Amino acid sequence: MSEPLVSLLVPIYNVESYLRQCLDSARNQTLEDIEVICINDGSTDSSPDIIREYMTEDPRFRIIDKANSGYGASMNMGLETAQGKYIAILESDDYFELDALEKLYYAAESCDAQVVKANFWMYWSKPEERNEPFALVTEEMSGRLVNPQIETDIFYLKPSIWSALYRRDFLEDNGIRFLETPGASYQDAAFNFKVWASATKAFFIQDEIIHYRQDNEASSVNSPSKVYCVCDEYAEMDRFLGNRPEKQCLKPVEEKMKYDTYMWNYDRLTEPLRRDFILRFAQEFKKDIESGYVDLGLFDSWKRDDLTALMNDPILFHARREAAEDESYLSKIQKFYRIGGLSLLIRALKQKIKS
Structure with missing residues (x-):
């Protein structure tokens, strides 16, 4: 035909x-x-x-x-x-x-x-x-x-x-x-x-x-084995825009997409994959913000807060998200300790006092 x-x-x-x-x-x-x-x-x-x-x-x-x-x-x-x-x-x-x-x-x-x-x-x-x-x-x-x-x-x-x-x-x-x-x-x-x-x-x-x-x-x-495939896809988007200077205005749009996709990917994973991925997540966004690619004005206010928190201390962000649904204070402490040891507990306490 x-x-x-x-x-x-x-x-x-x-x-x-x-x-x-x-x-x-x-x-x-x-x-x-x-x-x-x-x-x-x-x-x-x-x-x-x-x-x-x-x-x-x-x-x-x-x-x-x-x-x-x-x-x-x-x-x-x-x-x-x-x-x-x-x-x-x-x-x-x-x-x-x-x-x-x-x-x-x-x-x-x-x-x-x-x-x-x-x-x-x-x-x-x-x-x-x-x-x-x-x-x-x-x-x-x-x-x-x-x-x-x-x-x-x-x-x-x-x-x-x-x-x-x-x-x-x-x-x-x-x-x-x-x-x-x-x-x-x-x-x-x-x-x-x-x-x-x-x-x-x-x-x-x-x-x-x-x-x-x-x-x-x-x-x-x-499939949990596909942890970083989303990262490969966003690297490909970077390549596509990089070869088209007239399309650089779309980079902030890509970054907003990237945040939502990475957060979706993070939430679907189980330990220890979630912990590993949040570190990659924070590393990439620190680099992107330093490069001027991220327009935080495109983000909802609560997403801006989450992005700031995960870049400042990705393991603390991760522990809080993991412990969010634990009912007892003791179970939250146990989960924090299991994820990051005593140093994480101290960081969490200091931040709570500041807030």
């Missing part, structure tokens, strides 16, 4: 339990002029056999077989292979509404948008099937062209790169690709940032177009 309307990229790695539901939703799209590029990242289960079943039944399906090298490498290979006017992404444990691509395509065509973004469903298949709408796109944003260089609040939305459609020439002209780090995750973060940092014509619709699975235990969000 040459020059379809949409190239749908489906990155696949050991998802045999969910793959048929995903590929069925692609095959049955009401927008028929599409190609479905399945990038098999060295799966060791029956996923490749399932892909080939669909290829036999539907010539729009294609497969890229590659050794396991990670999500970013898979997506970049898909982007290089795609022939469509537009690019869409479907994660292999999610599935589309049947008119998803049609809605995205006609929205893009109606106003010559570089990007179209939609809402989605948070989806659970067990213990019983459940969908909850995620209102990423507000009524105020919906149905109009938005320039992300002016309306920068868009940068703070959940990345959800799979609830969108992208002009392929827009991605190519701006050098928008994924970070290729083997074994990494959260590689939607830098890709999403590059999109908003480059786009001047984004269109938003409120329709929920995709079911975003929450109960895949193999998902990278559930």
Whole structure:
């Protein structure tokens, strides 16, 4: 197939339990002029056999077989292979509404948008099937062209790169690709940032177009081994802006994003990973503030206070956060002592006296 309307990229790695539901939703799209590029990242289960079943039944399906090298490498290979006017992404444990691509395509065509973004469903298949709408796109944003260089609040939305459609020439002209780090995750973060940092014509619709699975235990969000992958993504954003001097005005926006992402990552971790990460967190923000990249005026007042506290004494900040829900004073003291010994207890007491 040459020059379809949409190239749908489906990155696949050991998802045999969910793959048929995903590929069925692609095959049955009401927008028929599409190609479905399945990038098999060295799966060791029956996923490749399932892909080939669909290829036999539907010539729009294609497969890229590659050794396991990670999500970013898979997506970049898909982007290089795609022939469509537009690019869409479907994660292999999610599935589309049947008119998803049609809605995205006609929205893009109606106003010559570089990007179209939609809402989605948070989806659970067990213990019983459940969908909850995620209102990423507000009524105020919906149905109009938005320039992300002016309306920068868009940068703070959940990345959800799979609830969108992208002009392929827009991605190519701006050098928008994924970070290729083997074994990494959260590689939607830098890709999403590059999109908003480059786009001047984004269109938003409120329709929920995709079911975003929450109960895949193999998902990278559930892996404590991915502690510093978010740091890699923000280093990639730094690189992207560094090569584009005209985009340096977006550095404070990136720093605000970075704070929220790092805090989210910190809160999801368990000990001793949390303690290690907060030290990295503090170190990076001290450097960024010294470099003049951080605009504290963009932060809510309580976030400014938290950022100041964690930079001044990251271990004390960590201990207070760890002990916040302990009911007894004795249990708080025990936790402080376990985290930082007597010296931490003394620092906490001195700060309490000052306040």
